[in-house]
Amino acid sequence: MATKKVSINVKSVKNDLYLVEVFRGLMLTLKHFMKIGAHAAYQAPLERRAGKISTNKRATIQYPEEKWVPYEKYRGLHRLNKDEQDRTKCVACEMCSTACPADCISIEAERSPWADEYPNDPKKEKHPKKYEIDILRCIFCGFCEEACPCEAIELTEIYDFSAYSRENAIYDKEKLEIVYELTKDGKYYQEGRSLDLEF
Amino acid sequence: MDIATQNLIFSVLKVALVIKVLLLGVTMVILAERRFSAFMQDRLGPNRTFYGGLGQSFADGIKLILKEDVIPTHVDKLTYMIAPIVMMTPALMTGAVIPFGPTIPIAGISLPFIGENLTPLVLQVADINVGLLYFVAIASIGVYGIVMGGWAQNNKYSLLGALRASAQMVSYELPMGLALVTVVLMSGSLSMNEIVAHQQETFWYVLNFPAFMIFLITIFAETNRLPFDLAECEQELVAGYHTEYSSMKFGMFLLAEYGNIITSSALVVTLFFGGWDIPFVDESALGLFGVILSMSVFGLKTSIFIFIFIWVRWSLPRFRYDQLMNVSWKGILPLSILTVVGTAVIMVLLKNFYH
Numbered sequence: 110m111a112t113k114k115v116s117i118n119v120k121s122v123k124n125d126l127y128l129v130e131v132f133r134g135l136m137l138t139l140k141h142f143m144k145i146g147a148h149a150a151y152q153a154p155l156e157r158r159a160g161k162i163s164t165n166k167r168a169t170i171q172y173p174e175e176k177w178v179p180y181e182k183y184r185g186l187h188r189l190n191k192d193e194q195d196r197t198k199c200v201a202c203e204m205c206s207t208a209c210p211a212d213c214i215s216i217e218a219e220r221s222p223w224a225d226e227y228p229n230d231p232k233k234e235k236h237p238k239k240y241e242i243d244i245l246r247c248i249f250c251g252f253c254e255e256a257c258p259c260e261a262i263e264l265t266e267i268y269d270f271s272a273y274s275r276e277n278a279i280y281d282k283e284k285l286e287i288v289y290e291l292t293k294d295g296k297y298y299q300e301g302r303s304l305d306l307e308f
Numbered sequence: 309m310d311i312a313t314q315n316l317i318f319s320v321l322k323v324a325l326v327i328k329v330l331l332l333g334v335t336m337v338i339l340a341e342r343r344f345s346a347f348m349q350d351r352l353g354p355n356r357t358f359y360g361g362l363g364q365s366f367a368d369g370i371k372l373i374l375k376e377d378v379i380p381t382h383v384d385k386l387t388y389m390i391a392p393i394v395m396m397t398p399a400l401m402t403g404a405v406i407p408f409g410p411t412i413p414i415a416g417i418s419l420p421f422i423g424e425n426l427t428p429l430v431l432q433v434a435d436i437n438v439g440l441l442y443f444v445a446i447a448s449i450g451v452y453g454i455v456m457g458g459w460a461q462n463n464k465y466s467l468l469g470a471l472r473a474s475a476q477m478v479s480y481e482l483p484m485g486l487a488l489v490t491v492v493l494m495s496g497s498l499s500m501n502e503i504v505a506h507q508q509e510t511f512w513y514v515l516n517f518p519a520f521m522i523f524l525i526t527i528f529a530e531t532n533r534l535p536f537d538l539a540e541c542e543q544e545l546v547a548g549y550h551t552e553y554s555s556m557k558f559g560m561f562l563l564a565e566y567g568n569i570i571t572s573s574a575l576v577v578t579l580f581f582g583g584w585d586i587p588f589v590d591e592s593a594l595g596l597f598g599v600i601l602s603m604s605v606f607g608l609k610t611s612i613f614i615f616i617f618i619w620v621r622w623s624l625p626r627f628r629y630d631q632l633m634n635v636s637w638k639g640i641l642p643l644s645i646l647t648v649v650g651t652a653v654i655m656v657l658l659k660n661f662y663h
Contacts, residue, residue, distance in 0.1 A: 131623075134624060135624075138348040138619060138623040139619065141348050141350055142344060142619070145347040145348075145350055146344070149347065149352055168349075168351055169346075169351045169352040171352070
């Protein structure tokens with residue numbers, strides 16, 4: 110990108126008088142005031158009554174009604190992916206919990222129920238009996254996602270999750286699979302879904 | 309009922325009205341400031357409380373009253389307690405001399421409870437003949453609140469804020485006084501009512517534009533608003549003179565600041581925009597309707613100036629301290645002296661040629 114040259118003429122009668130520049134500044138804020146103010150005062154209530162969410166170019170997002178859609182690589186709440194047969198992809202290798210700098214993932218492995226169907230496939234042999242992420246300790250660095258050899262754990266775009274107790278802030282396998290169901294098409298916020306878990 | 313009792317009753321009613329309007333006005337101005345500033349910055353501001361955020365100031369007021377009133381151990385207790393009062397009182401007192409409507413000719417008319425009315429009702433709390441002087445005197449007392457508050461808190465930031473406020477007051481009161489002198493030169497009277505009446509007969513004093521601009525700039529400095537809010541200057545002095553105030557004591561500083569904005573706007577309107585005068589309309593011919601119309605027009609004009617206060621605050625950066633002094637002593641003061649001389653010359657010429 111080429112450097113843009115800006116010449117600032119500091120010493121001039123115009124600048125010493127202040128008034129011209131002051132007037133220009135005032136006009137700029139007035140422009141914004143008119144644009145946003147007129148919309149907020151007149152058009153927005155009409156749209157709200159019609160059940161629409163206002164589409165004006167303002168910085169504020171009216172949170173519970175409209176939600177910010179995160180960018181693609183956003184690191185939010187975790188999910189545990191499933192394969193085509195609706196089985197968990199996780200093989201309980203504990204790579205994620207090893208990589209986790211906050212030490213918030215705890216895994217207990219067991220022989221998977223479908224292990225006998227694939228006697229020669231090591232990826233089907235184990236599955237997690239217990240898979241828990243302590244969200245209160247998680248720092249959302251995404252190392253677990255990077256460490257995972259079977260793309261089982263992933264961070265989703267969900268940012269508005271909270272809990273009323275420490276117990277509810279621990280996400281177990283069921284919760285993480287519910288998150289997967291909600292986010293597998295990547296349209297969690299576009300479709301206006303919400304996490305309906307036991308909080 | 310004799311004149312004294314009647315005057316007392318009317319005075320009490322008018323005082324109650326002015327204080328109520330000021331205090332309610334303050335809540336609305338605070339809300340306006342928050343929402344308008346938001347619009348200017350492409351935000352929305354508080355819009356959830358009550359309808360469109362109208363209840364925000366009341367909610368804030370309740371919050372401030374219910375909060376714990378912390379008095380730090382190292383403060384000078386007496387001064388610390390008095391400062392918000394000293395700040396608040398002048399803010400409410402200055403409203404006393406501002407005429408907010410035409411005189412109602414109710415002399416000789418029988419009223420319920422009061423009986424036959426003996427004097428016309430002047431819509432102004434105190435029609436004193438040195439109204440202008442009174443305003444300047446009381447408005448400059450306001451700085452005592454800041455200085456006392458800054459001193460009592462016993463910390464350097466507050467003290468610096470107070471110091472700056474007093475220095476600023478000294479340097480801006482002079483040009484302000486000179487701007488008022490031009491008004492007096494034009495009107496020939498210090499009484500607010502006569503100033504309004506004279507503007508009604510001749511022209512709005514805003515035609516003397518330099519005087520108006522000087523007065524507007526100095527009144528910004530007088531109310532400690534941006535671009536002259538060096539007394540509280542968040543980036544340098546935390547919050548300046550009210551850093552260690554909490555709860556409703558802080559609320560009173562806030563009330564005083566916004567009360568000052570309202571009275572200052574009303575004063576600008578009274579001195580330069582004909583007060584309650586509606587241009588090209590004879591209010592006295594319209595009777596009681598004319599009175600209500602004039603009062604509404606006065607309110608409208610004042611609101612416009614309150615908007616200008618808010619608008620300027622959110623558009624302009626703050627002056628540096630030395631710039632502030634330069635602007636006052638090297639810029640505005642000579643200009644205001646020139647304006648006074650010029651106005652005097654023009655007034656003499658006008659008198660000689662048109663009378």
